[in-house]
Amino acid sequence: MSSGIRATVTIDSPEACPIARFSRETGTTIDQVSTSVACGTKGSTTEFLADVDVEFDxxxxxxxxxxxxxxxxxxxHGEDSHCPCECLGAYDCPVHRYRATDGDVTLVFHADGFDQLQAIMDEFxxxxPGVDVRSLLQPPLSGAPEERVFVNRGKLTDRQYEVLETAYEMGYFERPKRANATEIAETLGISQSTFTEHLGAAQRKLLGDVLEADA
Incomplete structure (x- = not known):
């Protein structure tokens, strides 16, 4: 059985990444990226799609x-590049999935084991400085590769996360429910309408990732 690890990390505004800068300065989300390595050189060329028509830099x-x-x-990307993708390339780890939103970057990649993952994260x-590990997965995983999607809980505000976590722990999503909206709202010290609003917003954001739709 493979001992590999699928890692999802986020990096806050890596200035060395031109795609991250493009995302921040144009206000676009970029998640369709492809990279090719030129034969006989140490550089690479990256193409990406964006819903804007601008001349950048x-x-x-x-x-x-x-x-x-x-x-x-x-x-x-040349030899002197210091972007996250170039950092992964130095460890022979291609980027599996890439997403840039408001200048922040989320990368999914596969390390061959914990030693390589630790070396990569140390360099990251x-x-x-603004790097955070979102998830680590090891095989076996159920479902086909295309069915496994990244759910970015970083989209949630602190309050939305607290509401969702409390509702889950108190059994709001079980059948039958172990707690209703009124009881959970009282535990959180908020009104029922505020609880419902935060819970709905959190669910929309997470389901947007699961369904690969714009939340």
Missing amino acids: DAVTGPVFSYGTTNLYRCS RERF
């Missing part, structure tokens, strides 16, 4: 191609 070329309202951009922490 010298680090990003484009739009290179237009798919109607969505445009393709391109950026290059040295380069990027």
Whole structure:
């Protein structure tokens, strides 16, 4: 059985990443990214799609191609690059999934074991102070690879997370329920309507990830 690890990490505004800067300064979410390595060189070229039509800076070329309202951009990574993707490349770990929102980056990658994962995370922490491990998964996992999606609980506010966690622990989602909305709201010291509002917002955000829809 494989001892590999699937890691999901978030990095707050890595300035060395041109795609993260593009996301922040244009107010777009970027989650369609592909990278190719040029033969005989240590560099790589990354293409990404964004729902904007802008000329950015010298680090990003484009739009290179237009798919109607969505445009393709391109950026290059050389030997002196210090972005998260380049850091993973040094360990022969390609990025499995990439998402940039408001300048913050979420990466999913596969390490071959805990030793490699620890080395990668040590370098991440040295380069990027705002790095956080969101999840670590080891096989076996059920379902096909395309059915396994990343659920970003970082989308929740502290209050939304507290409401969701309390509702779960008190048995709100069980059948029959062990606690109703009024009881949970009293435990949290909020009104029932406020509880319902926070719970609904949290569920919409998480279900948006599960259904791979815009929350």
